[in-house]
Amino acid sequence: MLPFAPHSTSSVAMLKAALLAASTLTAAVTLEATNARASDLVVHYDQSQLLRLPRPVAEVIIGNPSIADVAVQGGNLLVVTGKTFGITNIIALDGERNVIQDQRVVVQRDEQRTVNLHRGASRNSYNCTPNCSPSLVIGDDKEYFETISKHAEKKTKFSDQSSENAAQSGAQ
Numbered sequence: 544m545l546p547f548a549p550h551s552t553s554s555v556a557m558l559k560a561a562l563l564a565a566s567t568l569t570a571a572v573t574l575e576a577t578n579a580r581a582s583d584l585v586v587h588y589d590q591s592q593l594l595r596l597p598r599p600v601a602e603v604i605i606g607n608p609s610i611a612d613v614a615v616q617g618g619n620l621l622v623v624t625g626k627t628f629g630i631t632n633i634i635a636l637d638g639e640r641n642v643i644q645d646q647r648v649v650v651q652r653d654e655q656r657t658v659n660l661h662r663g664a665s666r667n668s669y670n671c672t673p674n675c676s677p678s679l680v681i682g683d684d685k686e687y688f689e690t691i692s693k694h695a696e697k698k699t700k701f702s703d704q705s706s707e708n709a710a711q712s713g714a715q
Contacts, residue, residue, distance in 0.1 A: 584633075584646050586611060586625035587653035588680070594621040594633070594646060601638040607631040611648050625650035626683055652680065 587594045599618035605611060610629040614622045623633065628650055635643040641670040658675060663686035665676045669675040 556619065580647070582647070583624060583649045584647050586623050586650060588625045588628060588650055591622050591624045594623055594644075595619060596643050598637060599633045600642060601637040602640070603636040604636070605631065606633070610650050622644065623648060628652065654677060704709055 550574075572648045580690070584594060596619040600621070603613050603615060603621065605613055607629065608626075610625070610627055610631040612624045612626055613633055614624075616622055622636065625698070630647065630649050632704055633646045633648055635645075635646075637643055650658070656670060656672050658669045658671050660669065662684075665687070666682060668678040668680040668683050670678045675686075677694075678690065679691050679695060683691075695696055
C-alpha cells in the first residue's frame, strides 16, 4: 500500500490548469491539421477551382505536384485541380521572379451526394446524383478500385476513339 501524501490546494489547481492547457493545445493542433483556414483554397478531389491573380504569372511552383495540378489560363487565371487528398501550396511568380501569391491548397473529398458502402474493413464509394454510380476514391477496397479503374480506362478509350472517328469524318 502506498503512503498517502496530501496535496496542497495550489498544486492540485496547477495540475488541473496544466491538464486543461495540454488538452486545449492538443485540440487546437488537431483542428489545425485537419481543417482548412479561411485563406486556404479548398479543392475537392478530382475537381478544379479557379484562382485569379492580380497580375500575369510567368512561373508556377507547386509544393507537392502529386496533391494538386495547376494550368495557367489567360495569364492571370490559374486552374487548380485536386489530384489526391492533402495539403500543398502554389507559388505564382511574375516575369521578374517576384512572388505574386503563395497560396495554401487543401484537397478534400467532396462528401455531398457520396455514399460509402462498408463491408468489414473494406470500403466502396459511389456518387449518387441522383442514381448511384461507382466512384474511384483513394482508400477504397483494392479489388473494387482496380475493377472500377479498368472500366474507367475502357470508357475513356471508347470516348477517345469516338472523338478521333468524328474528327476524321469531319476532315473528309
